[in-house]
Amino acid sequence: MVAGIEPKSKTQVKKEMTALQTLGEKLMELTASQLKKIEMPLELRDALLFAKTINRGEARRRQLQYIGVLMREADPEPIQEALDTIGSGHILDEKKFEEIERWRDELAEGNNGPLEEILSRFPGTDRRALRQLVLNARKERVEKKPPKASRVLFRFLKALSEP
Known part of the structure; x- marks a missing residue:
């Protein structure tokens, strides 16, 4: 000893x-x-x-x-640090997902507030395509159709927010 x-x-x-x-x-x-x-x-x-x-x-x-x-x-320390980083990244992904869902829902309900936020946050956004997707989602909601256009709008917003 x-x-x-x-x-x-x-x-x-x-x-x-x-x-x-x-x-x-x-x-x-x-x-x-x-x-x-x-x-x-x-x-x-x-x-x-x-x-x-x-x-x-x-x-x-x-x-x-x-x-x-x-x-x-x-050596468990670097593995634990990487695991913590992945875990916090997952939480960020969930928050981003919730934000995109909120944008989609508000836009489909007729609120244009998120539209301005999206256009200011992502300046290279195709405005015409975004507005058309929003109109389709609103029309679909009014006519009580299945949410196909809402899904397309969600995918468009998700693609915008990914680097």
């Missing part, structure tokens, strides 16, 4: 391993494309992708334990 450094207790080691296994479970929830964006050992990435294909209880549990073992060998 080195002077001044105490060995970790079994309880402390178990807590650390459980935390790494929990991090592995969170990684399993990500899509394959999100996993590829995170810097991690190839063997760990392969184990995570394989675990997504397992849906039986005991086999899945064993695979999770294996992922926990691989997590011990990897």
Whole structure:
């Protein structure tokens, strides 16, 4: 034993391993494309992708334990940071989605406020196409038809807001 450094207790080691296994479970929830964006050992990435294909209880549990073992060998801090970044990006995506839905609903109801906001925020917008889509959505709503034009308007607004 080195002077001044105490060995970790079994309880402390178990807590650390459980935390790494929990991090592995969170990684399993990500899509394959999100996993590829995170810097991690190839063997760990392969184990995570394989675990997504397992849906039986005991086999899945064993695979999770294996992922926990691989997590011990990897540096968990950059993986946790990347996971936090992806999580916050998901929240931003939800907010953007809700904003686009709000624009679409207000425009279809006859409110032109969002129209000016959209045109000022996205100066290269095709005004004629946007106004035509809005008119179609309003007409559709008045005639109580299925929301085909509203969906088209939503896709147009979503395409505008994507970089």
